[in-house]
Amino acid sequence: MLENPRARLLSSSPYKQGTVVYHMCRDIRAHDNDALLYAQKLAHGKQAHLVVVYTIWNYEWLGGTQRFYDWVIPSLKEVEVTLRAHNIPLIVHVEHRRTPAYTYMETLSDVGAVVVDQIPLSFMSRWKSAFQKKYPTTPLYEVDAHNVVPVWEASSKQEFTAHAFRRKLHEKITLFVDDYSTLHKQAASLHHAPVDWQAIETNLVCRKDVSGVGSYMPGEQAAHAQLKDFFKHKLSSYEESRNAIDKDGQSNLSPYISHGNISRRRIVLELCKHLKPHQHPSQTIREIISADHNGSNGARGSAASFVEECVVRAEVAENFCFYNPDYATYEGFPSWAKETLTKARNDKREYLYTRAEFEGATTHDDIWNAAQMQMVTSGKMHGYLRMYWAKKILEWSPSPEEAMKTAVYLNDTYELDGRDSNGYVGCAWSIGGVHDRPWFGRPVFGAIRFMARSGVEKRGKIDTYIHTWLSDKHTSHD
Numbered sequence: 240m241l242e243n244p245r246a247r248l249l250s251s252s253p254y255k256q257g258t259v260v261y262h263m264c265r266d267i268r269a270h271d272n273d274a275l276l277y278a279q280k281l282a283h284g285k286q287a288h289l290v291v292v293y294t295i296w297n298y299e300w301l302g303g304t305q306r307f308y309d310w311v312i313p314s315l316k317e318v319e320v321t322l323r324a325h326n327i328p329l330i331v332h333v334e335h336r337r338t339p340a341y342t343y344m345e346t347l348s349d350v351g352a353v354v355v356d357q358i359p360l361s362f363m364s365r366w367k368s369a370f371q372k373k374y375p376t377t378p379l380y381e382v383d384a385h386n387v388v389p390v391w392e393a394s395s396k397q398e399f400t401a402h403a404f405r406r407k408l409h410e411k412i413t414l415f416v417d418d419y420s421t422l423h424k425q426a427a428s429l430h431h432a433p434v435d436w437q438a439i440e441t442n443l444v445c446r447k448d449v450s451g452v453g454s455y456m457p458g459e460q461a462a463h464a465q466l467k468d469f470f471k472h473k474l475s476s477y478e479e480s481r482n483a484i485d486k487d488g489q490s491n492l493s494p495y496i497s498h499g500n501i502s503r504r505r506i507v508l509e510l511c512k513h514l515k516p517h518q519h520p521s522q523t524i525r526e527i528i529s530a531d532h533n534g535s536n537g538a539r540g541s542a543a544s545f546v547e548e549c550v551v552r553a554e555v556a557e558n559f560c561f562y563n564p565d566y567a568t569y570e571g572f573p574s575w576a577k578e579t580l581t582k583a584r585n586d587k588r589e590y591l592y593t594r595a596e597f598e599g600a601t602t603h604d605d606i607w608n609a610a611q612m613q614m615v616t617s618g619k620m621h622g623y624l625r626m627y628w629a630k631k632i633l634e635w636s637p638s639p640e641e642a643m644k645t646a647v648y649l650n651d652t653y654e655l656d657g658r659d660s661n662g663y664v665g666c667a668w669s670i671g672g673v674h675d676r677p678w679f680g681r682p683v684f685g686a687i688r689f690m691a692r693s694g695v696e697k698r699g700k701i702d703t704y705i706h707t708w709l710s711d712k713h714t715s716h717d
């Protein structure tokens with residue numbers, strides 16, 4: 240059963256019989272989930288049981304924070320309710336060790352196949368190889384439930400520019416905006432006790448000092464409500480407002496997309512329905528991507544620009560992490576960037592800060608401090624400021640290696656949408672020229688694109704922004 244281009248068999252033998260386990264990881268949703276639907280189809284063909292497993296890595300996994308679980312646990316609770324209504328048990332399995340023990344495999348007597356989410360990050364590669372070592376004869380499938388065009392279909396290699404990736408993605412996207420099939424009620428259900436959320440929440444091991452999801456409501460239903468609100472109130476002005484720091488012009492969908500509460504394919508399908516309710520989405524998406532970004536029609540420009548961010552930019556980030564194992568470090572930067580940064584290595588830094596000073600938002604620059612505090616307090620920094628924020632970390636760190644480490648650490652610790660390919664590539668774009676081109680040389684940056692404070696000041700009422708996020712901090716302009 241491999242005619243589905245979103246699925247890959249990772250082991251040598253395919254599924255024959257026995258319980259099918261869907262090991263949910265980043266795509267925390269019950270509907271519109273290709274991995275779950277694929278697992279259900281496998282099970283259905285053999286009238287087998289279907290079980291969904293989610294693992295809580297109960298140590299400070301990837302710097303795991305209470306904020307991460309404040310999003311994940313309510314999302315999972317919602318998934319559990321929907322799955323139960325479909326006769327599908329959810330098992331939340333708690334791992335205490337870095338080397339996964341897969342103890343749930345022993346509690347299920349007759350596992351015939353395991354289906355996992357495609358995640359292009361190193362922890363998932365380790366997870367998959369450890370699983371295959373321990374269970375070499377259990378068929379393991381990987382399904383890309385996250386991207387519109389599955390990462391292995393979009394391109395067979397690392398793409399060095401967004402331009403080259405865009406061309407390939409635009410050629411294929413119309414084939415991949417088909418609607419989802421429906422999750423069916425399982426005829427036979429394995430008996431399994433409801434998840435003991437209280438025990439899980441009480442025993443969570445994570446950084447407790449970073450918590451709360453700000454004004455967001457996690458989960459699938461909230462994701463759909465957020466999308467509707469975006470179409471109703473912001474889509475038509477998205478192109479001109481998304482970079483305005485004093486406007487709430489972005490969709491604020493990233494925490495939902497990142498945790499898989501909604502898929503990018505669902506977002507594209509709804510966008511197409513919203514724009515042309517009576518036309519097939521594949522035709523509408525064709526029109527959107529061929530629309531002139533600079534045209535006078537605001538809505539068409541905005542739709543194209545939203546698709547550019549939500550699909551092209553996000554999926555080129557997946558491409559980078561999928562094909563480049565050094566996605567989160569200096570080593571992953573393109574050679575031209577490493578050369579130019581090496582030449583600039585000994586350039587005098589006007590300011591130098593430690594990680595603790597960055598983390599505490601105590602730099603001399605009140606815009607930077609405000610952006611940092613927006614992230615720490617609300618869990619989401621404005622998109623335009625993320626570029627400025629990361630570039631200044633390069634400017635004020637002793638080396639580009641350290642700058643990248645600091646940016647990734649802060650991004651993964653505080654952003655609700657952190658630990659995501661977009662985050663690694665956002666930092667690598669800003670600090671290491673990934674998917675960018677060489678610019679004019681200047682101290683510290685070499686040929687990496689520079690961003691000046693004056694550029695940010697043109698993006699809206701900066702004093703209001705600073706005041707909002709720095710009410711009790713006193714710093715001066717640089």
Ligand code: FAD
Binds near residue numbers: 481
């Ligand atoms: P919108 O503008 O409404 O965009 C809709 C969706 O498009 C986003 O949710 C996201 O999935 C995608 N998108 C938008 N901009 C980009 C982009 N530049 N690259 C890739 N995809 C994009 N995004 C994350 O999801 N997680 C991160 O941890 C993250 N860290 C970043 C760090 C830095 C230094 C930089 C420069 C960018 C980072 N981004 C990250 C990308 C981008 O800033 C956010 O996706 C965006 O601000 C999220 O807000 P939104 O959903 O309201 O965006």
